[in-house]
Amino acid sequence: MADEQPAATNIEILSQANAELAKRYVNEVVNQGNLDVIPEIYAQDYENHTTAVVGTVTGHDGVRDMVEQWRMAFPDVHATIEDVIATGDRVVTRISVTGTHEGEWRGFAPTGHAINIRIISIFRIEDGLIKERWENADMVSLLAQLGIS
Secondary structure, three states, rough: OOOOOOOOOHHHHHHHHHHHHHHHHHHHHHHHOHHHOOOOOEEEEEEEOOOOOOOEEEEHHHHHHHHHHHHHHHOOOOOEEEEEEOOOOEEEEEEEEEEEEEOOOOOOOOOOEEEEEEEEEEEEEEEEEEEEEEEEEHHHHHHHHHHOO
């Protein structure tokens, strides 16, 4: 029949599940601050390959520390998912992040300034958990919005 859709392939099903995992991180961990779900989303030996954070972010504790630092500095942080592209073990997200700088961040005192930045992340999923992430955050814009040069 012409109206029938082909059955999803295993790779399509896997890609969709992986995309949902990345969305879950944004919605539950970043937006809701639910750090208890980190072990359900991230591999214990997770590695973050990004220049957007100071130091090395690895494992559940590293993810927890990174999110806690952001949420303390920007307590009203909210990420909006603009795009999600998934294929195989890779998921790419493009998000917009807003918040108000109300706590110390990287040694900078709170400015009270609102921020709105873009972040593009590439996640690698292994065994149903995020194993690695590469991230490009608009840090120049962030610093300018905070009035930091």
